Amino acid sequence: MNPLLFLGREFLNKMTGPDVPAEEREAYRDSLAVYSGSDEGAATPALLISSFNDLKPHDYEGFTPDAILWFVDWIASQENPEQAAVLRPAVFQSIFTAFEEPHVRLRVVEVALQWEEARGVRPESSVLRSIYEIAGEDRDLVLDALRVDRGEYARGVMDRLGA
Amino acid sequence: MAFDPNKLRNFTGLDHDIDKYITGFSRQSYDGKFSPTQHVIKYLPPSRVKLFQQSARPTSSPKRLFAAHKPGYTWGDAVYICPLKWPFSSMLYGRAGVVGTVAPQRVYDAVDPQGITYYQQWIQAQSKWYDLLTTTIHEEVANRYLGNRFRTYFQLDCVFFHPDQIAPPYSDRRQDIWFGITHEVNGRVACGLTSAVANPELVRGAMRGICSAQGQDGLRRAARTRAAEREAAAVHR
Numbered sequence: 527m528n529p530l531l532f533l534g535r536e537f538l539n540k541m542t543g544p545d546v547p548a549e550e551r552e553a554y555r556d557s558l559a560v561y562s563g564s565d566e567g568a569a570t571p572a573l574l575i576s577s578f579n580d581l582k583p584h585d586y587e588g589f590t591p592d593a594i595l596w597f598v599d600w601i602a603s604q605e606n607p608e609q610a611a612v613l614r615p616a617v618f619q620s621i622f623t624a625f626e627e628p629h630v631r632l633r634v635v636e637v638a639l640q641w642e643e644a645r646g647v648r649p650e651s652s653v654l655r656s657i658y659e660i661a662g663e664d665r666d667l668v669l670d671a672l673r674v675d676r677g678e679y680a681r682g683v684m685d686r687l688g689a
Numbered sequence: 690m691a692f693d694p695n696k697l698r699n700f701t702g703l704d705h706d707i708d709k710y711i712t713g714f715s716r717q718s719y720d721g722k723f724s725p726t727q728h729v730i731k732y733l734p735p736s737r738v739k740l741f742q743q744s745a746r747p748t749s750s751p752k753r754l755f756a757a758h759k760p761g762y763t764w765g766d767a768v769y770i771c772p773l774k775w776p777f778s779s780m781l782y783g784r785a786g787v788v789g790t791v792a793p794q795r796v797y798d799a800v801d802p803q804g805i806t807y808y809q810q811w812i813q814a815q816s817k818w819y820d821l822l823t824t825t826i827h828e829e830v831a832n833r834y835l836g837n838r839f840r841t842y843f844q845l846d847c848v849f850f851h852p853d854q855i856a857p858p859y860s861d862r863r864q865d866i867w868f869g870i871t872h873e874v875n876g877r878v879a880c881g882l883t884s885a886v887a888n889p890e891l892v893r894g895a896m897r898g899i900c901s902a903q904g905q906d907g908l909r910r911a912a913r914t915r916a917a918e919r920e921a922a923a924v925h926r
Contacts, residue, residue: 548759549734556740556755559882563746563753595830599758599766603872603879629827632817633834644875670817674838 527585528577535588542592555596571604575612586624594621595630602637611645615653622657631664635671639680649682658687665689703814704842707807711843715798719849722866726792729770729868729886732783738891741787744882751888754787756872758880761829764799764848765836766880767869778865781856789889791870793847797840800851800866811839837878846871846885 527535540546541554561567578597586594598621604610618638622631635654642652658668672684700708731754733741744753758766771779773788780786798804812819812835822831840848848869852860872883 548761552755552757552759553734553737553740555758555880556737559755560740560743563882564743596758599880602877603758603874603881605874605879605881627827628817628825629821629830629834632821640875640877667817674815674817 527582527588528580530573531577531581531585534574534577535593538593538596539590542590542596544592571606571609572612575601575609578617579612579614581617581620583620583624586620591625591627591630594625595633598630598634598637602640607644610641613641615642615647618653619657619660623660628664628667631661632667632671635668636675639671639675639683642683643677643679649679649686652683652686654683655686658689703807703810707811707843710803710807711795711797711845714801715796715804718798718801719793719796719847722849723772723774726790728773729789729791729870730773730776730779730892731768731770731787731789731886731889732780733785733787734783735785737783738785741785741889741891751884752890753882753884754789754886754889756870756880756883756885759833762833762869763836763850763853764869765833765840766878767840767848767871768883768886770868770870770886772866772868775861775865777858778852778860779867780859781854786892787889788892789886791847791868791886793868793870795843795845795847797843797845797848799848808839840869840871841877844876846873 537554537558541551541558543551546554558570562570589597601610601613615638618634618641621634625631625634635657638653638657642654654668654672658665661668669684669687669689672680672687741752741754744755745751746753754768754770756766756768762769769779769782770789770791776786799808812822815835815838818831818835818838821827822835825831839845849866850869852862852865852867854860855862870883870885872879872881872885874881
């Protein structure tokens with residue numbers, strides 16, 4: 527595992543662990559946001575995204591579904607488009623593969639869709655096509671996320687799934 | 690940052706009714722209760738005061754509150770704040786008060802039963818999340834994402850609702866109203882540091898002034914919370 531993530535994993539768990547009091551979790555998230563917004567911490571988002579880009583499939587075993595959901599939501603909340611663009615779309619597929627929990631899978635598909643739409647990815651190049659291929663019995667989750675989005679990009683991707 | 694109304698999805702059926710409710714009843718309801726630029730207060734635990742003070746970037750710009758994201762929040766990811774009409778209503782969440790202003794464009798009245806009914810009808814069409822909400826152990830996560838999805842879909846800057854946590858003597862769940870203020874990124878509800886609450890500043894010794902402005906009811910509540918007030922003052926010193 528990437529050394530930064532190895533060290534930061536405990537912090538991720540503090541931000542997301544259900545056994546950590548809610549107020550404490552929020553304080554950890556707030557502190558990361560404030561640090562990332564400071565001059566000395568400005569590189570943090572890019573470093574964190576790069577670390578996720580480097581993860582091997584077995585590395586995901588070290589993360590809880592709550593931690594991964596936090597990461598996915600954090601990606602969706604990145605205001606700097608250049609920063610979020612550092613993420614490799616394959617990460618979405620890796621998360622989908624590593625976690626069988628339906629709420630994680632559904633959410634990662636939604637965020638992948640938003641991420642691609644915001645970056646002008648062409649529907650034929652969408653990672654959702656690969657995810658759909660490997661989704662097995664959870665293909666309906668992928669289709670559901672596309673259907674309820676009701677946006678033009680989601681429709682374009684759905685057309686190319688051949689569903 | 691406010692939503693861009695041009696990003697509204699193509700509305701059909703129930704969506705139209707809800708949109709009409711937002712632009713009509715909800716707007717009138719908000720305007721009848723609150724000022725166009727409404728002062729609001731958020732309470733933080735003392736441990737987060739330092740973070741708030743460091744939240745400005747650059748440091749000369751206004752500080753920012755944190756739009757929280759956790760499953761337990763009623764309407765999803767938002768800055769949960771209270772109009773100054775009810776200065777102590779959300780004090781169960783902390784002792785350090787931060788006052789700012791909001792001027793939401795698209796608001797949703799979730800005080801009125803019709804607003805609740807519309808929301809409940811709408812989420813039933815969100816098939817997988819609704820399934821997760823009603824038939825699985827993941828209901829808290831589903832509730833959060835359904836709230837976010839609804840507010841994104843209708844581009845809501847603010848949902849106002851009665852408190853759903855009973856915390857005497859602070860909140861009166863029948864009278865008080867709280868706001869869920871949206872932090873928007875790329876046209877969607879998001880979490881993180883936000884400027885959605887303008888010019889937030891720590892309250893410094895102003896609690897008595899606020900009480901006086903609220904009349905006898907405010908003063909009675911103030912009397913009940915004197916100890917809390919002293920604690921807040923100690924934090925701010």
